[in-house]
Amino acid sequence: TQLLEQSPQFLSIQEGENLTVYCNSSSVFSSLQWYRQEPGEGPVLLVTVVTGGEVKKLKRLTFQFGDARKDSSLHITAAQPGDTGLYLCAGSYGGSQGNLIFGKGTKLSVKP
């Protein structure tokens, strides 16, 4: 059973377009993280959201944590080829179960 479902699995867009990717679960998480992974590298942390309803902005990237802390979205404005990569969301239950539960990711390709 996949605890974190990410959609879409694949996304191919042109430079300058906007996009949103989603991360959904039936579980409540104490926090949720978004990572970007490029080929041949490990995931790099983009943001951590903790509070239900929280919105965080990182330049052209906007992250939102659902009110019930079960889902999250990542919106990219005016995508650039450098945004290409695998976007992973990961939820944590916190406390003694501090290990992260990862979704399978959204593979984004931004063409110039």
Add this chain to the structure above:
Amino acid sequence: KAGVTQTPRYLIKTRGQQVTLSCSPISGHRSVSWYQQTPGQGLQFLFEYFSETQRNKGNFPGRFSGRQFSNSRSEMNVSTLELGDSALYLCASSVGQHQETQYFGPGTRLLVL
């Protein structure tokens, strides 16, 4: 500050062999977690070590084991390799126990033939 390093970066083994992978965490980080990444299953948690003790373990068979040394460096071992063990093995370090901010290394790409 140097990031998380993993050695080797690439490895080819045959079925039935065993393999040991190494991870050096960021200086000052005491927690190391290991993950297996495959196209079909994504990133799956293997185990977490803190102060030389295994704190959490994922749902993997006993062929997968690990340890952590007093300098926080960690190794993982896979015995009796199977074709399905082919994957990218990622190590992540964090400052303390149950620390939610993890920093990943580049991974070791293991191919089992």
